[in-house]
Amino acid sequence: MPAEPPPARLPSAPGLSRRRLLGMAATAPLAATGALALGAGTAHAADSAYVMAYFTESTNLGDGTDYGLHLAVSKDALLWTPLNQNNPVVTPTEGAGGLRDPFVLRKQDGTFVVLATDLKGTDWNYNSQYIHVWNSTDLRTFTGYHRLKLHDMVTHSWAPEAFWDAGRGQYAIIYSSVNSSGHNVIMVNYTTDFVTVSAPQVFFDPGYDVIDGDMTVGANGVNYLYFKKNGTLVGARSTSLAPGSFTPFTSGVSHGGTEAPTVVKSLTSGTYWLWGDTYTPNGVFYAWQSTDLAAGTWTALDQRTYTQPVNSKHCGITTITGTQYDNLVATWGTPAWNRLKSYNYPARYVRHADYVSRIDAYPVEPYKDSLWKLVPGLADSSGVSFQSVNYPTRYLRHYDYALRLDANDGTSTFAADATFHRTAGLANSAWASFRSYNNPTRYIRHYDYALRIDPISTATEQQDATFHVGY
Numbered sequence: 001m002p003a004e005p006p007p008a009r010l011p012s013a014p015g016l017s018r019r020r021l022l023g024m025a026a027t028a029p030l031a032a033t034g035a036l037a038l039g040a041g042t043a044h045a046a047d048s049a050y051v052m053a054y055f056t057e058s059t060n061l062g063d064g065t066d067y068g069l070h071l072a073v074s075k076d077a078l079l080w081t082p083l084n085q086n087n088p089v090v091t092p093t094e095g096a097g098g099l100r101d102p103f104v105l106r107k108q109d110g111t112f113v114v115l116a117t118d119l120k121g122t123d124w125n126y127n128s129q130y131i132h133v134w135n136s137t138d139l140r141t142f143t144g145y146h147r148l149k150l151h152d153m154v155t156h157s158w159a160p161e162a163f164w165d166a167g168r169g170q171y172a173i174i175y176s177s178v179n180s181s182g183h184n185v186i187m188v189n190y191t192t193d194f195v196t197v198s199a200p201q202v203f204f205d206p207g208y209d210v211i212d213g214d215m216t217v218g219a220n221g222v223n224y225l226y227f228k229k230n231g232t233l234v235g236a237r238s239t240s241l242a243p244g245s246f247t248p249f250t251s252g253v254s255h256g257g258t259e260a261p262t263v264v265k266s267l268t269s270g271t272y273w274l275w276g277d278t279y280t281p282n283g284v285f286y287a288w289q290s291t292d293l294a295a296g297t298w299t300a301l302d303q304r305t306y307t308q309p310v311n312s313k314h315c316g317i318t319t320i321t322g323t324q325y326d327n328l329v330a331t332w333g334t335p336a337w338n339r340l341k342s343y344n345y346p347a348r349y350v351r352h353a354d355y356v357s358r359i360d361a362y363p364v365e366p367y368k369d370s371l372w373k374l375v376p377g378l379a380d381s382s383g384v385s386f387q388s389v390n391y392p393t394r395y396l397r398h399y400d401y402a403l404r405l406d407a408n409d410g411t412s413t414f415a416a417d418a419t420f421h422r423t424a425g426l427a428n429s430a431w432a433s434f435r436s437y438n439n440p441t442r443y444i445r446h447y448d449y450a451l452r453i454d455p456i457s458t459a460t461e462q463q464d465a466t467f468h469v470g471y
Contacts, residue, residue, distance in 0.1 A: 044106075047267055049325035050077045051139060051318055053102040053114065056086070056311035057283070059365045064311040067091075067098030067120045071139060071332065073325050077264045077273060077317060078287070078306040081471050083332035086310055090142045092132045096120040099132050101159035101260075103316040104139070107171070108164055112136045112318075113194050115160040115173065118147060129153065131160045131175065133194050138324060140331040150189050151200040153177060158184075159212055159260075159314070165190070165241050172241070174203050176211040183209040186227070188243055203243045204236065212259040212314075216272070217241070219293050224263065226274065231257035233276050235296050250296035255286045260314045267319065274298050275315060283313045284347075284362060303346035307470050310339065310367055335471050337371040337389050342446060343427050343466035350451065350467065352388060357396055357403040357451040366390070374469070377419035378408070379437050385418045396451075398436060403444065403451040420444060426462035433465045 052072040058064035068088025072080040083089065092099050098120020105113050113135055118128040130147040150157050150173065160175040170190040177187050179202060188203035204210065204225065213227030225236045225246050232252025238245040257279040264273045272290045277283030285308035288298035308315075320328075340350040348359040351370040364370040368390035377383030378395070386396040394405045397418035408414055416438040425431030426443065434444040442453035445465035456465050
């Protein structure tokens, strides 16, 4: 691990992420719902929140890996709260018995359909002509599960997405397959019910391998398609939704090897965000921002401004109403644990390793080392103590000013060492800092990536002592 630079440390830059095929959103003239185009779905006037669909993979494909449908919610499309303790809400029972690349579409009648790749794990030679399909009125119950056959080719049907094509009066299902061209192209089938489909045809083939894309429809009369090309995210556009009408027009955006682009429009401004994730089994999500899709240029977001659900891969983001947000939280619940992100190293989270506390870059392995239950302070219930999720008899406590994970021995000394008072963040009042209960002039801070309690005076020390408490 590289040594942390000394005092005048700067915030780290943001980044990006992976594996979502070519997705597309609502269609041209925007149907009778009065909707606005938004990412790969249709935003309705009453929408005030977002839902994310994803699956999970840990770095070593062990604990934290699950190929079922996971959901998270957000009020701003940047900070995400996993539902159901980051466990799946439904899991395929046919085909490979698992899914990748889930996508949620709100249909014209206001109900939802979920599509996903028929693939469990990372066997890229597994060829399925089918995709998984569920219906849902509210994303709290799922009915009508079936696999839908899209083609007869001896190849895959990766990362399906769908949008309403108003001109055709049908939904278009797009996905990646290798056809006679010999490379991955984006195919399309049309349907009215997600039970029967038209014959497949090529939707987008620029002459090179393309997968993992996402469509924004009807932005000032133009439709934008983002896709993966050679580990970068590239945009194409068309004034039509007709197969073969899209033309690439941007240079590639990436943070290392990047895939799974998802374009999301703010519900409160003209801002668009482009999400993507990296190739690693446990992909790191990165995000960029733009206020002008026609320009095709994106600015990387500071990682302080966004989080991804732990172990999440290949997300799909759809807008929902405030009532739907509240109902999802009421049904599935929010996590019983938190993660703490460093303010000046926002790619890093508080974790324990060999019972020593430190900040390490996401993804953390094992991932539960970075999950904490913030419980009432052991010495003062108005304070807080940090209980380990995977070692629940152990708590963060200071010893010779260093923070370590020790078993609670029941003594008053341990309780005092393990108790902290949460305050407004010393570097940013919207974040949090933690003052020691029995050494009240000292705060938790990181130094050379290790956590300790120190007096805080300089701007750098204030940043070291500031954390985001989230999921």
